Amino acid sequence: MTARMRRGRSVPLPDRLRPRGAGPERYVILGAGCAGLSLCHYLLERGVDEPILILDRKETFTDDRTWCFWDVEETPFSGRATRRWDSWAVRAGEREIVHTSARYPYLCLTGADFYEDALEKISARGNVTVRLGESVETLEELDDGVLIGTPAGSYLAGNVFDGRGLPPDSPVLKEARREPAWISQQFLGLRLRASRPTFDPDTCTLMDFTVDQGRGLRFAYVLPFDEREALVENVYLSRTGAPPETHRAELSAYLRDRYGLAEGDYEAEGEEWGDIPMTSRRFPRKPGTRIRAIGTLGGETRPSTGYTFLRVQRYCRALAASVTGGGGDPERVHPRRYGLLDRVFLRLLREQPERCPGIYARMFAGTRPDALVRFLTERSSPSDEAGLIRALPKLPFLRLAAGESIDGVREIL
Numbered sequence: 001m002t003a004r005m006r007r008g009r010s011v012p013l014p015d016r017l018r019p020r021g022a023g024p025e026r027y028v029i030l031g032a033g034c035a036g037l038s039l040c041h042y043l044l045e046r047g048v049d050e051p052i053l054i055l056d057r058k059e060t061f062t063d064d065r066t067w068c069f070w071d072v073e074e075t076p077f078s079g080r081a082t083r084r085w086d087s088w089a090v091r092a093g094e095r096e097i098v099h100t101s102a103r104y105p106y107l108c109l110t111g112a113d114f115y116e117d118a119l120e121k122i123s124a125r126g127n128v129t130v131r132l133g134e135s136v137e138t139l140e141e142l143d144d145g146v147l148i149g150t151p152a153g154s155y156l157a158g159n160v161f162d163g164r165g166l167p168p169d170s171p172v173l174k175e176a177r178r179e180p181a182w183i184s185q186q187f188l189g190l191r192l193r194a195s196r197p198t199f200d201p202d203t204c205t206l207m208d209f210t211v212d213q214g215r216g217l218r219f220a221y222v223l224p225f226d227e228r229e230a231l232v233e234n235v236y237l238s239r240t241g242a243p244p245e246t247h248r249a250e251l252s253a254y255l256r257d258r259y260g261l262a263e264g265d266y267e268a269e270g271e272e273w274g275d276i277p278m279t280s281r282r283f284p285r286k287p288g289t290r291i292r293a294i295g296t297l298g299g300e301t302r303p304s305t306g307y308t309f310l311r312v313q314r315y316c317r318a319l320a321a322s323v324t325g326g327g328g329d330p331e332r333v334h335p336r337r338y339g340l341l342d343r344v345f346l347r348l349l350r351e352q353p354e355r356c357p358g359i360y361a362r363m364f365a366g367t368r369p370d371a372l373v374r375f376l377t378e379r380s381s382p383s384d385e386a387g388l389i390r391a392l393p394k395l396p397f398l399r400l401a402a403g404e405s406i407d408g409v410r411e412i413l
């Protein structure tokens with residue numbers, strides 16, 4: 001049994017990170033989110049002792065999300081994971097497939113724990129300033145740096161790392177949404193406490209497709225923190241998604257049908273909302289000679305799964321090494337060979353959503369857990385990939401792959 005999770009708290013800014021004065025900055029990071037704080041940590045780890053300024057428009061750090069990722073490698077933040085599962089399930093039709101891997105547990109890191117840990121880490125040296133409530137509106141490249149415009153004034157930076165994410169008002173997101181090849185992973189998660197023991201705390205549910213598919217491809221995602229406490233998400237993989245009130249109604253129907261919980265049988269402790277673009281579109285990585293896009297704005301989301309956290313860690317670590325003279329090319333950090341399979345999966349989600357529950361069930365049933373985790377985290381070997389391909393239905397995938405190749409040729413022409 002785990003200790004009760006402390007969810008929903010705000011994280012204060014440590015005094016050592018509060019603004020002290022203004023001056024030209026060597027490094028400015030836009031966005032104190034997952035990518036911005038991670039990159040700052042990796043820059044400090046590389047020995048950067050010049051001033052680093054982080055600007056974010058939010059006023060406080062709230063417990064706004066829950067990150068999960070497989071423990072395939074060490075990250076600076078994994079030690080703060082509050083929960084780890086060795087088993088995870090996929091449900092479709094009459095089938096329930098449970099995978100177990102003691103080698104690669106599925107870790108859960110709350111937003112509040114990540115922010116607290118990252119802020120503590122980056123405050124250690126005394127050369128980082130975080131300015132909250134600063135909305136960055138313009139970036140202008142000048143001969144001697146980048147001029148950053150906010151309603152309160154401007155900053156001059158030697159190098160800018162833009163980690164402002166893809167909020168609904170992002171021009172990059174608006175442009176991506178216009179593409180036919182785009183779908184979104186839209187979800188509403190409810191953190192709840194049931195009045196009686198309800199959940200199996202040993203197994204999380206990655207995808208439960210046994211829900212009504214009438215509005216588009218949809219599944220439930222369940223992270224059971226103990227027998228009573230869980231995060232239950234209603235997830236759409238589609239172009240349109242659904243309004244929040246539809247998500248709420250569908251969640252309450254799921255809790256009733258799957259766990260026998262009527263509305264009076266649980267207490268809602270918080271909600272989280274996400275709308276993650278799943279696209280093979282290339283996001284501009286270097287929008288200027290001194291500007292680099294990081295995180296979701298730089299295209300870190302894995303197109304076929306929506307997982308982002310591990311990719312952000314890998315890219316930011318490599319970027320910090322490269323800008324501090326440690327060599328390496330951060331653009332090569334994610335293996336290219338996953339591109340075609342990612343595009344084929346995206347095409348399947350877009351063009352044949354009704355087949356997806358059965359195909360996911362088949363993929364989990366026919367692949368060894370460790371091999372599948374390595375594939376999902378871009379660490380698979382050729383034999384892992386051969387096993388995965390063997391588990392998939394040949395004809396539809398060949399057709400989809402053929403369509404991809406033709407489109408790929410069209411793109412080149």
Ligand SMILES: Cc1cc2nc3c(=O)[nH]c(=O)nc-3n(C[C@H](O)[C@H](O)[C@H](O)COP(=O)(O)OP(=O)(O)OC[C@H]3O[C@@H](n4cnc5c(N)ncnc54)[C@H](O)[C@@H]3O)c2cc1C
Nearest residue numbers: 031033034035057067068136164165274295296307308309
């Ligand atoms: C609810 C939720 C759950 C998720 N769960 C998972 C998961 O389990 N596993 C996984 O791999 N991925 C997950 N993701 C996807 C991804 O990991 C997160 O979205 C991650 O936070 C992306 O990092 P980022 O730094 O790009 O953006 P963010 O972490 O969103 O940071 C962007 C920051 O920029 C700031 N900002 C925006 N505009 C401006 C502006 N104009 N000026 C100044 N500041 C600005 C924002 O306030 C924010 O702090 C989840 C996403 C969400 C939304």
